[in-house]
Protein backbone atom coordinates (compact mmCIF):
# COMPACT_ATOMS: atom_id res chain seq x y z
CA UNK A 1 0.00 0.00 0.00
CA UNK A 2 1.25 3.47 -0.89
CA UNK A 3 1.34 5.76 2.19
CA UNK A 4 1.95 9.48 1.80
CA UNK A 5 1.56 12.71 3.79
CA UNK A 6 1.71 14.77 0.63
CA UNK A 7 -1.30 15.08 -1.65
CA UNK A 8 1.19 15.98 -4.40
CA UNK A 9 2.73 12.53 -4.15
CA UNK A 10 -0.65 10.78 -4.06
CA UNK A 11 -1.51 8.44 -6.92
CA UNK A 12 -4.49 9.71 -8.89
CA UNK A 13 -7.32 9.54 -9.89
CA UNK A 14 -8.85 8.15 -6.71
CA UNK A 15 -11.84 6.53 -5.07
CA UNK A 16 -11.82 8.13 -1.61
CA UNK A 17 -13.05 7.01 1.82
CA UNK A 18 -12.79 9.89 4.30
CA UNK A 19 -12.61 9.61 8.07
CA UNK A 20 -10.45 9.08 11.14
CA UNK A 21 -10.93 5.31 11.17
CA UNK A 22 -9.31 4.58 14.57
CA UNK A 23 -9.73 0.84 15.06
CA UNK A 24 -10.76 0.13 11.45
CA UNK A 25 -13.84 -1.50 13.04
CA UNK A 26 -16.89 -2.98 11.28
CA UNK A 27 -18.50 0.45 10.82
CA UNK A 28 -15.29 1.78 9.23
CA UNK A 29 -15.03 -1.32 7.02
CA UNK A 30 -18.53 -0.59 5.68
CA UNK A 31 -17.48 2.95 4.73
CA UNK A 32 -14.31 1.66 3.05
CA UNK A 33 -16.04 -1.16 1.14
CA UNK A 34 -17.50 1.00 -1.69
CA UNK A 35 -14.06 2.36 -2.65
CA UNK A 36 -12.21 -0.95 -2.80
CA UNK A 37 -10.82 -1.82 -6.24
CA UNK A 38 -13.58 -3.39 -8.38
CA UNK A 39 -11.24 -6.32 -8.97
CA UNK A 40 -10.97 -6.98 -5.23
CA UNK A 41 -14.75 -6.67 -4.76
CA UNK A 42 -15.52 -8.96 -7.71
CA UNK A 43 -13.02 -11.53 -6.42
CA UNK A 44 -14.51 -11.36 -2.90
CA UNK A 45 -17.96 -11.94 -4.38
CA UNK A 46 -16.69 -14.74 -6.67
CA UNK A 47 -17.96 -12.89 -9.75
CA UNK A 48 -15.78 -14.13 -12.64
CA UNK A 49 -17.25 -11.96 -15.45
CA UNK A 50 -16.98 -8.84 -13.28
CA UNK A 51 -13.38 -9.81 -12.38
CA UNK A 52 -12.44 -9.88 -16.09
CA UNK A 53 -14.18 -6.55 -16.70
CA UNK A 54 -12.57 -4.94 -13.62
CA UNK A 55 -9.06 -6.05 -14.57
CA UNK A 56 -9.45 -4.25 -17.92
CA UNK A 57 -10.56 -0.98 -16.24
CA UNK A 58 -8.58 2.09 -17.42
CA UNK A 59 -7.49 4.49 -16.10
CA UNK A 60 -6.86 2.81 -12.77
CA UNK A 61 -8.72 4.46 -9.89
CA UNK A 62 -6.71 4.13 -6.68
CA UNK A 63 -8.79 3.06 -3.69
CA UNK A 64 -7.64 5.65 -1.17
CA UNK A 65 -8.31 6.19 2.51
CA UNK A 66 -7.88 9.86 3.41
CA UNK A 67 -7.37 10.61 7.07
CA UNK A 68 -5.75 13.24 9.29
CA UNK A 69 -2.39 13.19 11.02
CA UNK A 70 -2.20 14.20 13.81
CA UNK A 71 -5.74 13.30 14.80
CA UNK A 72 -7.77 16.59 14.92
CA UNK A 73 -8.53 16.00 18.63
CA UNK A 74 -4.79 15.82 19.39
CA UNK A 75 -4.19 18.99 17.36
CA UNK A 76 -6.83 21.00 19.21
CA UNK A 77 -6.12 19.73 22.76
CA UNK A 78 -2.32 19.48 22.39
CA UNK A 79 -2.59 16.29 24.46
CA UNK A 80 -1.10 13.08 23.07
CA UNK A 81 -3.42 10.10 23.47
CA UNK A 82 -3.66 6.42 22.71
CA UNK A 83 -5.31 4.73 19.74
CA UNK A 84 -6.82 1.34 18.93
CA UNK A 85 -4.78 1.42 15.72
CA UNK A 86 -1.64 3.58 15.82
CA UNK A 87 -0.36 4.47 12.37
CA UNK A 88 1.64 1.30 11.58
CA UNK A 89 -1.25 -0.88 12.57
CA UNK A 90 -3.77 1.20 10.66
CA UNK A 91 -1.61 0.67 7.57
CA UNK A 92 -1.58 -3.09 8.28
CA UNK A 93 -5.38 -3.31 8.74
CA UNK A 94 -6.22 -1.14 5.72
CA UNK A 95 -3.84 -3.11 3.56
CA UNK A 96 -5.47 -6.38 4.55
CA UNK A 97 -8.85 -4.93 3.47
CA UNK A 98 -7.41 -4.27 -0.01
CA UNK A 99 -6.98 -0.47 0.23
CA UNK A 100 -4.26 0.66 -2.20
CA UNK A 101 -3.32 4.06 -0.78
CA UNK A 102 -3.39 5.95 2.52
CA UNK A 103 -3.18 9.73 2.39
CA UNK A 104 -2.39 11.35 5.75
CA UNK A 105 -3.47 14.96 5.54
CA UNK A 106 -1.23 16.98 7.88
CA UNK A 107 -3.79 18.48 10.26
CA UNK A 108 -2.46 21.99 10.86
CA UNK A 109 -3.80 25.52 11.18
CA UNK A 110 -4.16 25.87 7.42
CA UNK A 111 -6.17 22.66 6.98
CA UNK A 112 -8.28 23.31 10.09
CA UNK A 113 -9.43 26.67 8.71
CA UNK A 114 -10.46 25.46 5.24
CA UNK A 115 -14.19 25.79 4.70
CA UNK A 116 -16.17 22.73 3.58
CA UNK A 117 -16.25 24.11 -0.01
CA UNK A 118 -12.50 24.83 -0.02
CA UNK A 119 -11.71 21.36 1.36
CA UNK A 120 -13.66 19.68 -1.43
CA UNK A 121 -12.27 21.88 -4.20
CA UNK A 122 -8.64 21.96 -3.08
CA UNK A 123 -8.04 18.53 -1.58
CA UNK A 124 -10.61 16.19 -3.08
CA UNK A 125 -11.10 17.62 -6.57
CA UNK A 126 -7.81 19.30 -7.52
CA UNK A 127 -5.25 17.31 -5.58
CA UNK A 128 -6.74 13.83 -5.27
CA UNK A 129 -8.90 13.90 -8.43
CA UNK A 130 -11.59 11.96 -6.60
CA UNK A 131 -14.02 10.09 -8.87
CA UNK A 132 -16.12 8.75 -6.00
CA UNK A 133 -16.27 9.47 -2.26
CA UNK A 134 -17.53 7.42 0.67
CA UNK A 135 -18.20 8.70 4.21
CA UNK A 136 -20.10 7.58 7.30
CA UNK A 137 -23.43 9.22 8.11
CA UNK A 138 -21.91 11.17 11.05
CA UNK A 139 -18.95 12.55 9.06
CA UNK A 140 -18.17 16.24 9.72
CA UNK A 141 -15.54 18.33 7.97
CA UNK A 142 -14.34 21.86 7.26
CA UNK A 143 -13.54 24.59 9.81
CA UNK A 144 -15.41 24.09 13.11
CA UNK A 145 -16.69 20.77 11.72
CA UNK A 146 -19.36 22.86 9.97
CA UNK A 147 -19.85 20.57 6.95
CA UNK A 148 -22.01 17.45 7.22
CA UNK A 149 -22.07 14.33 5.04
CA UNK A 150 -25.06 15.80 3.19
CA UNK A 151 -23.15 19.06 2.58
CA UNK A 152 -20.32 16.99 1.13
CA UNK A 153 -22.76 15.28 -1.21
CA UNK A 154 -24.18 18.63 -2.39
CA UNK A 155 -20.77 20.27 -2.88
CA UNK A 156 -19.25 17.23 -4.62
CA UNK A 157 -22.28 17.04 -6.95
CA UNK A 158 -21.21 20.42 -8.39
CA UNK A 159 -18.10 18.62 -9.68
CA UNK A 160 -20.04 15.53 -10.79
CA UNK A 161 -18.56 13.37 -8.01
CA UNK A 162 -20.95 10.84 -6.44
CA UNK A 163 -20.84 10.50 -2.63
CA UNK A 164 -21.95 7.35 -0.76
CA UNK A 165 -23.25 8.19 2.71
CA UNK A 166 -22.98 4.93 4.62
CA UNK A 167 -25.52 4.28 7.42
CA UNK A 168 -23.95 3.74 10.85
CA UNK A 169 -23.31 0.08 11.58
CA UNK A 170 -25.08 -1.18 14.70
CA UNK A 171 -24.57 -4.24 16.78
CA UNK A 172 -27.32 -6.30 18.40
CA UNK A 173 -25.80 -6.83 21.82
CA UNK A 174 -26.39 -9.45 24.49
CA UNK A 175 -28.35 -8.51 27.61
CA UNK A 176 -26.56 -6.17 30.03
CA UNK A 177 -24.89 -8.25 32.73
CA UNK A 178 -24.53 -5.63 35.46
CA UNK A 179 -25.40 -2.03 36.20
CA UNK A 180 -22.03 -0.44 35.36
CA UNK A 181 -21.86 2.62 33.08
CA UNK A 182 -20.89 0.52 30.10
CA UNK A 183 -23.96 -1.68 30.44
CA UNK A 184 -26.15 1.40 30.46
CA UNK A 185 -24.59 2.54 27.17
CA UNK A 186 -24.96 -1.02 25.95
CA UNK A 187 -28.52 -0.79 24.67
CA UNK A 188 -30.09 -3.50 22.52
CA UNK A 189 -29.06 -1.92 19.23
CA UNK A 190 -25.72 -0.28 19.84
CA UNK A 191 -23.84 1.90 17.39
CA UNK A 192 -20.38 0.50 16.78
CA UNK A 193 -17.87 3.11 17.91
CA UNK A 194 -14.23 3.41 18.83
CA UNK A 195 -15.11 4.60 22.34
CA UNK A 196 -17.41 1.63 23.01
CA UNK A 197 -14.67 -0.78 21.89
CA UNK A 198 -12.21 0.94 24.26
CA UNK A 199 -14.67 0.55 27.17
CA UNK A 200 -15.21 -3.12 26.38
CA UNK A 201 -11.47 -3.79 26.23
CA UNK A 202 -10.96 -2.02 29.57
CA UNK A 203 -13.53 -4.24 31.29
CA UNK A 204 -12.12 -7.46 29.76
CA UNK A 205 -15.09 -8.09 27.46
CA UNK A 206 -12.81 -9.11 24.61
CA UNK A 207 -15.48 -11.21 22.95
CA UNK A 208 -17.78 -8.22 22.39
CA UNK A 209 -14.87 -5.92 21.44
CA UNK A 210 -13.74 -8.43 18.81
CA UNK A 211 -17.26 -8.73 17.44
CA UNK A 212 -17.45 -4.96 17.00
CA UNK A 213 -14.02 -4.87 15.39
CA UNK A 214 -14.87 -7.71 13.02
CA UNK A 215 -11.55 -9.32 13.93
CA UNK A 216 -9.40 -9.92 17.01
CA UNK A 217 -7.93 -6.89 18.80
CA UNK A 218 -4.28 -6.82 17.78
CA UNK A 219 -0.96 -5.67 19.21
CA UNK A 220 2.03 -5.22 16.89
CA UNK A 221 5.45 -4.80 18.48
CA UNK A 222 9.09 -5.84 18.70
CA UNK A 223 10.56 -8.35 21.17
CA UNK A 224 12.96 -6.78 23.67
CA UNK A 225 14.90 -8.15 26.66
CA UNK A 226 13.14 -8.46 30.03
CA UNK A 227 14.48 -9.54 33.44
CA UNK A 228 15.38 -13.02 32.11
CA UNK A 229 13.32 -14.60 34.90
CA UNK A 230 10.81 -16.38 32.67
CA UNK A 231 13.24 -19.08 31.55
CA UNK A 232 14.10 -19.86 35.19
CA UNK A 233 10.48 -20.84 35.91
CA UNK A 234 10.10 -22.81 32.68
CA UNK A 235 8.00 -20.19 30.92
CA UNK A 236 10.19 -17.92 28.76
CA UNK A 237 8.18 -14.87 27.70
CA UNK A 238 8.79 -12.58 24.75
CA UNK A 239 8.54 -9.01 26.08
CA UNK A 240 6.82 -6.80 23.56
CA UNK A 241 7.71 -3.17 22.93
CA UNK A 242 4.65 -1.39 21.55
CA UNK A 243 4.15 2.04 20.02
CA UNK A 244 3.74 4.60 22.84
CA UNK A 245 0.34 5.60 21.50
CA UNK A 246 -1.13 2.07 21.49
CA UNK A 247 -4.27 1.63 23.60
CA UNK A 248 -3.90 -1.35 25.95
CA UNK A 249 -6.79 -3.46 27.19
CA UNK A 250 -7.17 -4.30 30.90
CA UNK A 251 -4.34 -5.98 32.79
CA UNK A 252 -4.53 -9.75 32.89
CA UNK A 253 -3.92 -12.95 31.00
CA UNK A 254 -5.08 -13.61 27.43
CA UNK A 255 -5.10 -16.52 24.95
CA UNK A 256 -3.41 -15.20 21.81
CA UNK A 257 -2.56 -16.12 18.24
CA UNK A 258 0.88 -14.85 17.27
CA UNK A 259 2.39 -14.21 13.86
CA UNK A 260 6.18 -14.08 13.97
CA UNK A 261 7.30 -11.89 11.10
CA UNK A 262 10.60 -13.25 9.90
CA UNK A 263 13.00 -11.53 7.54
CA UNK A 264 14.26 -14.83 6.04
CA UNK A 265 12.78 -14.96 2.52
CA UNK A 266 11.97 -18.69 2.53
CA UNK A 267 10.18 -18.47 5.89
CA UNK A 268 8.20 -15.22 5.70
CA UNK A 269 5.98 -15.73 8.75
CA UNK A 270 4.77 -18.33 11.19
CA UNK A 271 1.65 -18.46 13.32
CA UNK A 272 1.69 -19.84 16.88
CA UNK A 273 -0.69 -20.10 19.82
CA UNK A 274 0.27 -18.55 23.12
CA UNK A 275 -0.63 -16.96 26.45
CA UNK A 276 0.02 -13.30 27.22
CA UNK A 277 0.22 -11.28 30.41
CA UNK A 278 -0.30 -7.52 30.52
CA UNK A 279 0.56 -5.90 33.84
CA UNK A 280 3.08 -4.93 36.49
CA UNK A 281 3.96 -8.51 37.59
CA UNK A 282 3.26 -7.91 41.32
CA UNK A 283 4.63 -11.39 42.21
CA UNK A 284 8.17 -10.34 41.22
CA UNK A 285 7.65 -6.72 42.36
CA UNK A 286 7.71 -5.47 38.77
CA UNK A 287 8.18 -1.71 38.56
CA UNK A 288 6.86 -1.08 35.05
CA UNK A 289 3.98 -2.33 32.90
CA UNK A 290 4.97 -5.15 30.57
CA UNK A 291 3.32 -7.12 27.77
CA UNK A 292 4.77 -10.60 27.54
CA UNK A 293 3.93 -13.71 25.60
CA UNK A 294 4.75 -17.36 26.11
CA UNK A 295 4.36 -19.38 22.89
CA UNK A 296 2.91 -22.84 23.48
CA UNK A 297 5.10 -25.80 22.52
CA UNK A 298 7.82 -23.64 20.98
CA UNK A 299 11.41 -22.77 21.69
CA UNK A 300 13.83 -20.49 19.88
CA UNK A 301 15.05 -16.92 19.80
CA UNK A 302 12.57 -14.08 19.31
CA UNK A 303 14.70 -11.08 20.34
CA UNK A 304 14.37 -8.28 17.79
CA UNK A 305 11.54 -9.97 15.90
CA UNK A 306 8.27 -8.25 15.03
CA UNK A 307 5.18 -10.02 16.43
CA UNK A 308 1.56 -9.54 15.41
CA UNK A 309 -0.48 -10.65 18.42
CA UNK A 310 -4.23 -11.29 18.06
CA UNK A 311 -6.10 -11.30 21.38
CA UNK A 312 -8.64 -14.12 21.23
CA UNK A 313 -9.81 -14.66 24.84
CA UNK A 314 -9.46 -12.91 28.20
CA UNK A 315 -8.58 -15.64 30.71
CA UNK A 316 -8.20 -13.94 34.12
CA UNK A 317 -7.01 -10.76 35.89
CA UNK A 318 -3.35 -10.47 36.95
CA UNK A 319 -2.72 -11.57 40.57
CA UNK A 320 0.01 -11.37 43.20
CA UNK A 321 1.15 -14.89 44.10
CA UNK A 322 2.88 -15.83 47.35
CA UNK A 323 5.75 -17.57 45.53
CA UNK A 324 7.24 -18.13 42.10
CA UNK A 325 6.18 -21.78 42.43
CA UNK A 326 2.51 -20.73 42.82
CA UNK A 327 2.84 -18.40 39.79
CA UNK A 328 4.36 -21.24 37.77
CA UNK A 329 1.46 -23.57 38.65
CA UNK A 330 -1.02 -20.88 37.59
CA UNK A 331 0.77 -20.21 34.27
CA UNK A 332 0.65 -23.95 33.54
CA UNK A 333 -3.08 -23.80 34.22
CA UNK A 334 -3.43 -20.76 31.91
CA UNK A 335 -1.70 -22.73 29.13
CA UNK A 336 -4.15 -25.62 29.62
CA UNK A 337 -7.16 -23.30 29.47
CA UNK A 338 -5.78 -21.61 26.32
CA UNK A 339 -5.14 -24.97 24.66
CA UNK A 340 -8.71 -26.10 25.43
CA UNK A 341 -10.08 -22.82 24.06
CA UNK A 342 -8.17 -23.09 20.77
CA UNK A 343 -9.07 -26.80 20.44
CA UNK A 344 -12.76 -25.94 20.82
CA UNK A 345 -12.38 -23.31 18.08
CA UNK A 346 -10.84 -25.60 15.47
Ligand SMILES: Cc1cc2nc3c(=O)[nH]c(=O)nc-3n(C[C@H](O)[C@H](O)[C@H](O)COP(=O)(O)O)c2cc1C
Pocket residue numbers: 226227228229230231235236237238239253275276277280281282283284292293294317318319320321327331334
Ligand atom coordinates in the same frame (compact mmCIF):
# COMPACT_ATOMS: atom_id res chain seq x y z
C1 LIG B 1 0.49 -16.57 31.06
C2 LIG B 1 1.17 -15.68 32.05
C3 LIG B 1 0.51 -15.28 33.19
C4 LIG B 1 1.12 -14.46 34.13
N1 LIG B 1 0.43 -14.08 35.23
C5 LIG B 1 1.03 -13.32 36.17
C6 LIG B 1 0.33 -12.94 37.37
O1 LIG B 1 -0.86 -13.26 37.56
N2 LIG B 1 0.99 -12.23 38.30
C7 LIG B 1 2.29 -11.83 38.11
O2 LIG B 1 2.84 -11.20 39.00
N3 LIG B 1 2.97 -12.13 36.98
C8 LIG B 1 2.38 -12.85 36.00
N4 LIG B 1 3.07 -13.19 34.85
C9 LIG B 1 4.37 -12.55 34.59
C10 LIG B 1 5.53 -13.28 35.23
O3 LIG B 1 5.75 -12.71 36.48
C11 LIG B 1 6.74 -13.06 34.31
O4 LIG B 1 6.52 -13.78 33.12
C12 LIG B 1 8.02 -13.48 34.92
O5 LIG B 1 8.28 -12.63 36.00
C13 LIG B 1 9.17 -13.41 33.92
O6 LIG B 1 9.46 -12.12 33.51
P1 LIG B 1 10.60 -11.78 32.42
O7 LIG B 1 10.05 -12.13 31.05
O8 LIG B 1 10.82 -10.29 32.54
O9 LIG B 1 11.79 -12.58 32.76
C14 LIG B 1 2.47 -14.01 33.91
C15 LIG B 1 3.12 -14.41 32.74
C16 LIG B 1 2.50 -15.23 31.81
C17 LIG B 1 3.23 -15.65 30.58
Ligand SMILES: Nc1ncnc2c1ncn2[C@@H]1O[C@H](COP(=O)(O)OP(=O)(O)O)[C@@H](O)[C@H]1O
Pocket residue numbers: 223224225226227228229230231232235236237238239293294295296297298299300301302303
Ligand atom coordinates in the same frame (compact mmCIF):
# COMPACT_ATOMS: atom_id res chain seq x y z
N1 LIG C 1 8.08 -20.57 24.01
C1 LIG C 1 8.63 -19.36 24.04
N2 LIG C 1 7.84 -18.26 24.15
C2 LIG C 1 8.40 -17.02 24.19
N3 LIG C 1 9.72 -16.80 24.11
C3 LIG C 1 10.56 -17.85 24.00
C4 LIG C 1 10.05 -19.17 23.97
N4 LIG C 1 11.09 -20.02 23.88
C5 LIG C 1 12.21 -19.27 23.85
N5 LIG C 1 11.92 -17.96 23.90
C6 LIG C 1 12.94 -16.90 23.89
O1 LIG C 1 13.21 -16.56 25.24
C7 LIG C 1 13.04 -15.16 25.47
C8 LIG C 1 12.37 -14.95 26.81
O2 LIG C 1 13.06 -15.51 27.88
P1 LIG C 1 12.96 -14.86 29.31
O3 LIG C 1 13.79 -15.66 30.26
O4 LIG C 1 11.54 -14.64 29.68
O5 LIG C 1 13.74 -13.51 29.07
P2 LIG C 1 13.23 -12.00 28.93
O6 LIG C 1 13.02 -11.56 30.32
O7 LIG C 1 14.36 -11.29 28.23
O8 LIG C 1 11.98 -11.98 28.11
C9 LIG C 1 12.16 -14.68 24.34
O9 LIG C 1 12.39 -13.32 24.00
C10 LIG C 1 12.56 -15.61 23.19
O10 LIG C 1 13.66 -15.09 22.51
